[in-house]
Amino acid sequence: MAIHEFRDRRAAGRALAQSLAAYADQPDVRVLALPRGGVPVAFEVAEALHAPLDVFVVRKLGVPGHEEYAMGAIATGHMQVLDDEVVRQLGLSDAAIARVVQAERAELERRERQYHSRRPALDVRGCKVLLVDDGLATGSTMRAAVRALRLLQPACIIVCSPVASVEAAALLRGEADEVICLFTPAHFHAVGKWYTDFSQTTDEEVMELLDRPHGPT
Template identity: 55%
Template structure:
């Protein structure tokens, strides 16, 4: 029976957690992609008794058509580019660099906003579960995967409530496991599969993280 549409990100996270139950109590690190992936990740971390943190990723939008991704950047100075698309659209190196520089500034701002002075968690040798509220093209998730691989994780699981099958297949080779609640053929857009897909605010992200950092189950510097 289909679980679509989800009422909101919280319900989506609960549905996703059920698919991840075999990974409970394994000292996993659940990383939400801000903003929308964080409330989903919080539900997953709570259900799995896992640690919660964020992996900040910024889409590189096509100039003039910013909703279309030509790549992404992530924490750890990771840049992923769709080179064929960039060439096809005739985007100059100068214009591309302007977009990258702009998004790097925003990425740095968000990291300061979400983390403050809190240290990064320990990545080396851990199982990481990367969570978003959904995937469309996969560029931002691919950047996040590359970032955690550079940080020396033992295994990387991609976990999302909804995504198109072709995108999941394309990302599968980059991770150890893919968990997805629903993969509709007629995908179109992530928001189509939620009744409430209102924008998640920076304050909501900070609140989700604060609940973990300030509790005994929060990851702190562990």
């Protein structure tokens, strides 16, 4: 298996959409992307399925001084998920965690305001929600999203990703109604390893994709 499986996020989204064809043209299907990297993937899914597209904002909580290492995540709806094992092993204090949460909450709220400045968030009550990201490494961010999304009372939540670690996929099967990944490599390393082009998705790109019409015409 080549180390790069997808040319870019849009190509990954087109491939993922093929595995989601059963959800095409269903009026109760909604596609929600985890911004920012999940948006180009989800855009292609929404296009292929003729389904409405929106974002569901989530922020990883990085360990102070080692921000790439997740100790949890926060999501829309004031949902917070902490990895108790990481917190215990590193001896993180409540005050240290609170500082990280405060900073990430500010960025989460900024993104919510920006992404929904031109239209309100989709109503997902009673709908089948396809929750999309560009890859799942630890699964902690997606887990926070699933738990927060449950509060909005969708009919079901299907986690969708082009690639996931074995551990993340197993974790999320205990949270979501279904998990659909194109592949789960035994040696995952990092999400970016599975893309030829993994350049950062910008707020401008997110807004441009969200502004395009979606759903049945």
